[in-house]
Amino acid sequence: MTRSARKRKRIPQRTCVGCRSVRPKRELVRIVRTPEGCLAVDDTGKRSGRGAYICPISDCWEKALSKGHLSRALRTSVTAETRSQLREYAADLRPEAGALEKGVGEDE
Numbered sequence: 001m002t003r004s005a006r007k008r009k010r011i012p013q014r015t016c017v018g019c020r021s022v023r024p025k026r027e028l029v030r031i032v033r034t035p036e037g038c039l040a041v042d043d044t045g046k047r048s049g050r051g052a053y054i055c056p057i058s059d060c061w062e063k064a065l066s067k068g069h070l071s072r073a074l075r076t077s078v079t080a081e082t083r084s085q086l087r088e089y090a091a092d093l094r095p096e097a098g099a100l101e102k103g104v105g106e107d108e
């Protein structure tokens with residue numbers, strides 16, 4: 001735990017393309033447009049290419065995909081195949097912010 005003792009650094013902030021909220025970059029998932037023009041989830045945050053950020057919340061992914069925010073942010077079209085890959089990734093994420101606190105379930 002010595003790392004926190006270091007001088008305070010400015011935390012890079014990014015905007016989620018789904019809900020438009022600004023969060024520390026490390027709390028977001030990066031999507032990168034590869035040189036081949038495909039989109040990939042960048043788990044390391046270090047791949048080169050144009051990136052977009054989305055909260056680790058499946059709701060945000062759905063918004064980003066269904067409303068075209070992701071394709072606009074990355075200036076590319078999202079193919080049906082890519083979309084389903086990203087949805088698959090999002091399926092493992094929390095459905096919405098605070099879902100864990102409330103207990104998972106839809107109580108609309």
Ligand SMILES: [Zn+2]
Nearest residue numbers: 016019055060
């Ligand atoms: Zn979000």
